[in-house]
Amino acid sequence: MSLFLHYLSLPYLITGVWFTLAVTALGLGGGLILGVILAAMQLSRFAVLAVFARGYTIIFRGTPLILQMVFAYDALPQIGLKLSAIGAAGLALAANEAPFIAEMLRAGVLGIDRGQVLAGQALGMTPSLLMRRIIAPQAVRMMIPALGNETVSALKNSSLASVISVQELTLRSTQLASSTFDFFSIFFASGLIYLVLTTGVSVIQLLVERALDLDRPATESRFARLLPWYRAPLALQAVTSDPIATAQPDEAVTSKDPKISRADRTKRSAGLAHNEVVVDVSGLYKAYATQPVLAGVDLNIRLGEVVALLGPSGSGKSTLLRCINHLEGWDAGTVKVGGRRMGFREDGRPLSPRALAEERAVVGVGMVFQQFNLFGHLTALENVAGPLRWVHGVPRADADRRARELLERVGLGERAHALPRHLSGGQQQRVAIARAIAPNPAVLLLDEPTSALDPELVNEVLEVIWRLAIEDGLTMIISTHQLRFADEVADRVVFLSGGTIIEEGPAHQVLTNPRNPITARFLNAMETDKPTVAPA
Amino acid sequence: MVPSNFSGNFPGSLSAHRFRAIAIAAASLIAVCISGQAQAAAPAGCTALQAKYPGWKGKTLVNAINPHTPGYEAIDPKDPDKYVGFDIDLGEQIGECLGFKLTYKAVTFAALLTTLSSGQADIVISDIYATKERAKAADFVTYSKVFDGVLVAKGNPKGINGINTSMCGSAAAENTGFVEVPLVQDLMPKCKAEGKPEPTLQLYDNNANCIQAILAGRADTYVNDVNTVDQAVKANPDKLEKAIAVTIPYSVGIAVPKDKPEFRDAVMAALIELQKAGIHQELLKKWELDPNNFKEPDILMAD
Numbered sequence: 001m002s003l004f005l006h007y008l009s010l011p012y013l014i015t016g017v018w019f020t021l022a023v024t025a026l027g028l029g030g031g032l033i034l035g036v037i038l039a040a041m042q043l044s045r046f047a048v049l050a051v052f053a054r055g056y057t058i059i060f061r062g063t064p065l066i067l068q069m070v071f072a073y074d075a076l077p078q079i080g081l082k083l084s085a086i087g088a089a090g091l092a093l094a095a096n097e098a099p100f101i102a103e104m105l106r107a108g109v110l111g112i113d114r115g116q117v118l119a120g121q122a123l124g125m126t127p128s129l130l131m132r133r134i135i136a137p138q139a140v141r142m143m144i145p146a147l148g149n150e151t152v153s154a155l156k157n158s159s160l161a162s163v164i165s166v167q168e169l170t171l172r173s174t175q176l177a178s179s180t181f182d183f184f185s186i187f188f189a190s191g192l193i194y195l196v197l198t199t200g201v202s203v204i205q206l207l208v209e210r211a212l213d214l215d216r217p218a219t220e221s222r223f224a225r226l227l228p229w230y231r232a233p234l235a236l237q238a239v240t241s242d243p244i245a246t247a248q249p250d251e252a253v254t255s256k257d258p259k260i261s262r263a264d265r266t267k268r269s270a271g272l273a274h275n276e277v278v279v280d281v282s283g284l285y286k287a288y289a290t291q292p293v294l295a296g297v298d299l300n301i302r303l304g305e306v307v308a309l310l311g312p313s314g315s316g317k318s319t320l321l322r323c324i325n326h327l328e329g330w331d332a333g334t335v336k337v338g339g340r341r342m343g344f345r346e347d348g349r350p351l352s353p354r355a356l357a358e359e360r361a362v363v364g365v366g367m368v369f370q371q372f373n374l375f376g377h378l379t380a381l382e383n384v385a386g387p388l389r390w391v392h393g394v395p396r397a398d399a400d401r402r403a404r405e406l407l408e409r410v411g412l413g414e415r416a417h418a419l420p421r422h423l424s425g426g427q428q429q430r431v432a433i434a435r436a437i438a439p440n441p442a443v444l445l446l447d448e449p450t451s452a453l454d455p456e457l458v459n460e461v462l463e464v465i466w467r468l469a470i471e472d473g474l475t476m477i478i479s480t481h482q483l484r485f486a487d488e489v490a491d492r493v494v495f496l497s498g499g500t501i502i503e504e505g506p507a508h509q510v511l512t513n514p515r516n517p518i519t520a521r522f523l524n525a526m527e528t529d530k531p532t533v534a535p536a
Numbered sequence: 537m538v539p540s541n542f543s544g545n546f547p548g549s550l551s552a553h554r555f556r557a558i559a560i561a562a563a564s565l566i567a568v569c570i571s572g573q574a575q576a577a578a579p580a581g582c583t584a585l586q587a588k589y590p591g592w593k594g595k596t597l598v599n600a601i602n603p604h605t606p607g608y609e610a611i612d613p614k615d616p617d618k619y620v621g622f623d624i625d626l627g628e629q630i631g632e633c634l635g636f637k638l639t640y641k642a643v644t645f646a647a648l649l650t651t652l653s654s655g656q657a658d659i660v661i662s663d664i665y666a667t668k669e670r671a672k673a674a675d676f677v678t679y680s681k682v683f684d685g686v687l688v689a690k691g692n693p694k695g696i697n698g699i700n701t702s703m704c705g706s707a708a709a710e711n712t713g714f715v716e717v718p719l720v721q722d723l724m725p726k727c728k729a730e731g732k733p734e735p736t737l738q739l740y741d742n743n744a745n746c747i748q749a750i751l752a753g754r755a756d757t758y759v760n761d762v763n764t765v766d767q768a769v770k771a772n773p774d775k776l777e778k779a780i781a782v783t784i785p786y787s788v789g790i791a792v793p794k795d796k797p798e799f800r801d802a803v804m805a806a807l808i809e810l811q812k813a814g815i816h817q818e819l820l821k822k823w824e825l826d827p828n829n830f831k832e833p834d835i836l837m838a839d
Contacts, residue, residue, distance in 0.1 A: 012616030070647070074654035082655060085641070163741075165600070165643045165651070172616070175603050175642060178744040179610035181771035183751075 003182055007189035016172035017193060019086065023158040023166060026090025028151060031097025038102035043109060045353075057099040066160045068092040073164035089161035097154055104146045108139030115373035122325055122369075123387040123435070124361025126354045133390055138377050141212050148205030152198045169193060214377055214419055268304075269491045269506065275303040278443050278475050279324060284333035286319060293319045294330065295499035301443065301477060306469045308486035308507060309479040311496035312522060317479035318370075320496065321445045324477070325365045326356060337363050338442050361391045366441030370448040372428040374420035380407060380431045381416040384438050392439055406434035410464050426457030430464050437468065444468070446478040450485075458482070465489065483526055487511050495519045579813035582633035582806065589802035593635035599627050600657035602645040604742035606767045607823050608663040622823040626679070627661040629815055630790075633806040644741040646713035649673040652791055659792055659803070663761060665715045666789030666836045675797070676789030676836040677804045679816070680829045684716065685765030686779040687750060687758040694756045698782050699723065704732035709746040709755035712739045715786060716759045743768070751775055763825055787831055800835065807833045 041053035072088040112135050120130045162171035173190040177183045279301035286294040293316045309317045322328040326343035335342050374383050384403035388394040407416050410430035420428050450458045462485050468474045469489050490507040503516040514520040586593050601609045609621040619640050631638050643651050651657045666676035694706045699719045704727035708720045724734040738755050740746050747768045749755035762781045769776050792800045810816050820827050
């Protein structure tokens, strides 16, 4: 026991700990850098890079670390690269850790909800901006436990550096054991030292996880929370204000008088006919394999016009909307927004993803998704203000003011600092609408904005859209199954089936008196929501 | 603690004991002499050598060692930041003679020569036996005869009496890369011919692990340099014993890179000077090694 304690505190072994930590740090740091490069190559749209990264992964994940250590130490000098022992060990460990870290990074990136990426693209974020602001912050949070694991494993693997003369803990233990013959005392002591080190890593991991935990109130001092007399504050205010916020729009919807708005809108629709064309879709054709989703669509949307896209599921409504924003490519036909051919250079060649993102931001096509697609790690306020700052370069104060105004408008002024996961579906969709209209888009595309909502939450969202159409005169294309809403809000209804427009015309006319039998059948099937034939 | 079958089989050890009895009074004096000598001046001939081989004067060279052999090279239990032993002292004396200093790089035994040939070390003085096979990787300046001891568990339960058919059916622990490995392997057909089970080999990467293998009952024997075996017995007198000592036909050598013949010659010349001045012999006494180990240097190179 006394020998054990003697070795536990022996400066010779303690110095070995520093070598162990140095090799681990080099291995992890280098592995992280290499891993980021490898992951980027694998996720890249250039196949050559992905193949190269795959090859590297196969070699370095598939050979033992001890061989890589000896290689870095003894073979590299043959080509003139003579690293110090620690350098060679660090290099080998980094090269070995990199594929594992790259896979963790890749899993983290691929684990981010695809919808958030789409939403970011629709907001005009370039791929690098998306990575920095949306994907990386969330991926890193998911990766912390795995990184903790990897750190512990790297720390233990550093002991293999003993074969190439790095004076780390294991090598020093074996040398000491050889000269003193106190085999077990020494190895118990060095085992305990390793345990202390790995426990330290676990503690750091937990602290980092805590620090990155989005659910922790950011205003609280972290130190204060550790004090024994600290009591968590009750989050009563937010909870009590919630029903009020949601109740208001409901009230507005019921108090609205469709008669008046329809009379106004008939007049309005007549005026729209002379407005300039904002969206010009012609001959749009797109097929998955041989199955056409869009089989030649021609559509013009004029400034201030609200168009409802109707049609059964799979009729191509969502695809059409995504093509207008160039979130998806197509096979033939053109899409022009504001007179500009989206997604193509002047010579007709496709734009790079980065240039396309910039064009989206300039042209201004806002998009609201069925699944809301809010950025999960950002508060409601930041969901709106962030893209304004990052994409449009709006100063923080101005972006925050604009975001607050918009959240106020959609009835969520009280919930500005709530995370998406703490908001109801209806509230999330209202934030998503605020986010989409924040940069003043030329046209707003809404892809079944209420389909994912519980029935009692539908109205609060429809109310917001209704006000945007009527009060702001925003140009909108809405794909929806809400026939009554389409009747109340849309100037025109476009009915899609099998990838083509089979009927279009003034909203009330198409909805109450369809000419095409498919339209009629569809409307009949949706009987419950069908507007009355002759509104009083 | 000396086993009964010990003295008759190993004359070298016997004379060591005789010597110890005679020289016990002079031991402290010798130690003083050596340390004084190391501080004061190298042999007179060294001045001429430094003039003849000026390339290493003032340099610091790297000596790759496998520091698991107390007596030859191991860390100092009292000051673990230092390496001590006969080889360490000899190397420093050679360095003193040629005007260079040494730093140490601890590697596994099997990695000694690869470390040298990759340029990560300049010299290897680590109780390594010079064989024709190894001379393909490095040039050797031989400086010591080889006496091996056979380490067994107390009481020698398997009755092992050398690297011969008495080892049939037993488990031998050896270090990877040791010359004893092929010797044990050569026994396999012989045992088979006698209708006995073959010996098995367990390969480790340092002495401590080989000794632990016997202590843990995993291996029956460990054949290595007799001094190493003696040290192991000294540390575990109630669990281990030396069954026998055997002579094997090798010399211990200092390994130097093949592409530096001048350095090889300089080391050899320095060693001759040290032997002329009696320093080599005194170091053997200091580390309680058998004076019969003493050998005039030769060069061993690949054919």
